[in-house]
Amino acid sequence: MGMTHIVDRRLNGKNKSAVNRERFLRRYRHHIKKAVSEAVQKRSITDIERGEKVSIPARDIQEPIFHHGPGGRREVVHPGNQEWVAGDTIPKPPGSGGKGQGQGQASPDGEGMDEFAFQITQEEFLEFLFDDLELPNLARKKLKDTEAFSYVRAGFTSQGVPAKLDVVRSLRGAHARRLGLGGARKKKIKDLEKQLEALRGAPEDLDPAFSHEDQIKVLEDEIARLKANVKRIPFIDEIDLRYRQHQKQPKPATSAVMFCLMDVSGSMTQMHKDIAKRFFILLYLFLKKNYKKIDVVFIRHHTSAKEVDEEEFFYSRETGGTIVSSALKLMHRIIEARYSPAEWNIYAAQASDGDNWNDDSPVCSKLLANSILPLVQYYSYIEITPQDHQMLWYEYEKILEQFPQSFAMQQIADPGDIYPVFRQLFERKAA
């Protein structure tokens, strides 16, 4: 027969439903956002980077159609009769009327149907988590000319690597060159050959002085010489080669650096540290999601400050007293050494329980006001304490009055506050 056409479709796109899925998430974004923010508060530090199960009440998601309700008189045929004969009656279970022997395809009122649950991916999770947030005061600083290049085509060049050889161009050049060099000679050869033929065809002259043989010889030699010349023209020469040329063009890039400052002193209980870490993890994910290229500097401090890597910042422990200014000083040194404010957008977030040596707090505010805030775009401070504020908070409040644009502070009392406070700090402000 051979009418059947068998097709392997397995390699075709499998995400035919991707758009529909996206439409679905879009329609229920409010439900999903709520689920996401609840999830953030419940989750432990380490597993923020995964998807989430979202439940939506079934009634919100139902697509209504006209259908019959319970009531009236209806007759339904069922299979599997065992004992009944026509006319038998069966008492209805008490309080029923809806369920029982009603319709086959009952309306969706059974148990387990009142929630529509589904899984969103990690990417979608972060998308909803950081929806509407942005880094404030992001100014485009100097174009930074490191990796940020793109290559654009820029015509042809006679020098290059074999991989970029343009064969067509090269052969076209060679052809032109061969024409240029050989054309005149080939024409001459043709002329001579014509003469030669004419001579050969003509009757032999009686005078040996005009013997054709000599003339033929001369012509033949000349032709041979010219032919050899032409033959010496190479088919392709080095000067014919053309390479595709690409030019580096600097890509405009905004460079940003984020300083994360965290108090790890003895007064910070495990609970405090957990909250701080979770705040910073949120921040870190937020930054990673928004910027392909962003530097993050982690500074931990107790009585002295230390620049550490991400791993150590989040997961190792320390004890001791607290001198906040040590961290600020270190931050300032790092800015001076590596992050010129002319080139970098600088952000900082500091987490602490508010505990500090009292003598140090005025030092901190002075450091901030004089040497740090003038350099940074935005500095946020979160104080993790359910108790009354201490010296540091009041010092910082003065700073807030001075620098309302680039300084923000918030208090976090329990883990439930982390996400709302985070959102407050980075809410997208209407331009």
Added chain:
Amino acid sequence: MSSLIDRPNAPESEQPKAGTPISTGSEWTFELIQKYDEEIAKCAAEFGLDTYPNQVEVITAEQMMDAYSSVGMPVGYHHWSFGKQFLQTSKGYQRGQMGLAYEIVINSNPCIAYLMEENTLPMQALVIAHASYGHNSFFKGNYLFRTWTDASAIIDYLVFARNYVAECEERHGVDAVEEILDSCHALMNYGVDRYKRPAPISAAEEALRQKEREEYQQRRINDLWRTIPKPEEDDDPVKRKPRYPEEPQENLLYFIEKNAPLLETWQRELVRIVRKLAQYFYPQRQTQVMNEGWATFWHYTLLHRMYEKGLVTDGFMLEFLQSHTAVVYQPPFNSPWYSGINPYTLGFSIFTDLRRICENPTKEDREWFPDIAGKDWLETVHFAMRNFKDESFIQQFLSPKVMRDLKLFAIENDDQEDHYTVTAIHDDPGYRVLREKLARQYNLSYREPNIQVWNVNVRGDRSLTLRHIPVDRVPLGKETDEVLKHAHRLWGFDVHLESVDDGKVVEEHHCPPRGAEEA
């Protein structure tokens, strides 16, 4: 188990197996699928199955879920509800709550059938026989499909629809389009002509005529609404004009498309698209038992024929029969797995019994089916396939034997009684009653509330009144008000729905709700 393989329906001849099996393993390859298809096609030809050309597409489980969630449309416009279905399907599948269908088949020319790559070879063969020859010949032969759908145009139309919806989204925004589609979907079951045959849909024509239609429609609607409302006149019953429309209209979406006062032309076109799709799926909704029964009957018959020819092994048959038995399993009403009558079982039983009635009629059969008892079975099943829909098929061909085998019984649930009553069972006095009741159960206009356009207040507040005619006092469900909101969105003015039983209004719904006005 061996008795199952003993070919209950096979003719007595050809006992010794002639050929050698096509394959012995259970892994499939494209060559093997091709081979099996060729042999199945030969068997199908022996039985006179007339089909569209086949296109068999091998897909992954994930792609099957995609196909699933677009309700079997190979090309669909984008809508969140398909996304919801996809999430539901994939969740169920990942948790192992449900297996995926073995196959999806599309009423198109060529007839597209999907095979899942996970299937074993016997399963692939079963699916090919079931979908590419069973369903396919049903699509091509059954009168409803012949009348209402155009298999060669559907894919083009779907492409047209998707592009049109995408264009609207670009021009008017995703939300605006989504709103209209939501509302159309709510009324989709009421977007079909049940009796009148529509012009077959053709994408090319559709695109061509669409511009024309736009202009024409707008003009027409303007005409209808040109009159300036004069409320005094309305109050006078003597001067009152006849209703508009003069006859009740069953196709709500059609009525809305043509008459809704405020819809813009692109919105009307969207209504039209949903309506056309509803019409395309309408025959499938009316022939579920027949269609599945026919396809099951044929995969069963064709693969047994292959077995007779010695083309498949005993092992193959064992696996095939295991799947087949699962497909036609009917849990009894008191089983936890029971969810109504299994259409595969019912349809398969009736077709199988038709063959038996032709080949080995009993006295009872001669009494009940004098026209077909002892006749050519192949002709009979083809006749049944071509000229009926579920309701009339059951009414015509459900035999006492099938009722006995399935132990059917009818039970009455009257909300005015405190007990259920068994009204008929599988015995002599019960057969006819039972058959009638079961047939009625498959009548769509009995299964769905009978709601029609009753009147438009053309000269007054432009409100639309729908009328519901209840059967046996069965009221409307609790989503009714929600659906009315959608009707209201499309219509643009007040929408009323009244249930009228015996000339008396027994139930009323209004959108916006009546109470709200006074408040």
